[in-house]
Amino acid sequence: MKKIYLVWYRYKNDTEDRIRGAALNWERAERMAINLEVYLQLEKQEVEVGVKSYLHGEMFINPENCDNRWGKDEFEVISESW
Numbered sequence: 357m358k359k360i361y362l363v364w365y366r367y368k369n370d371t372e373d374r375i376r377g378a379a380l381n382w383e384r385a386e387r388m389a390i391n392l393e394v395y396l397q398l399e400k401q402e403v404e405v406g407v408k409s410y411l412h413g414e415m416f417i418n419p420e421n422c423d424n425r426w427g428k429d430e431f432e433v434i435s436e437s438w
Contacts, residue, residue, distance in 0.1 A: 358412040361385035362422075365392055365403045373408070373425075382407060386431045393428065404428070 361382050364373035376392055379385035389405040396403045406427040416422060 357414070359409045360412045361407050361409050363388045363392060363405070363407055364425075365389075365396065365405045368402050373406075382409070383432070389428065390431070406430075 358380070361379045361384075362375050363377035363379070363385050364375050366373050377385070377388045379388060385407040389407055393403060393405040396405075404427060406425065408422045408425040410416060410422050
């Protein structure tokens with residue numbers, strides 16, 4: 357099974373993640389999350405961003421049962437320039 361990586365954000369008082377994008381690898385998903393954070397900060401929004409992974413073709417009824425979920429503080433250091 358292939359993984360799919362979903363880019364999420366959460367406003368300060370939210371109780372659930374809001375999905376704003378998808379990628380087929382974690383590097384691209386993390387870059388997308390950082391770009392989303394910059395965009396939302398330009399709009400004066402205070403948000404937390406991150407990535408969560410799911411298995412392609414599988415349904416998860418409970419959103420907390422995703423394969424893995426991580427926030428910006430856990431992103432890998434990517435040496436290439438964006």
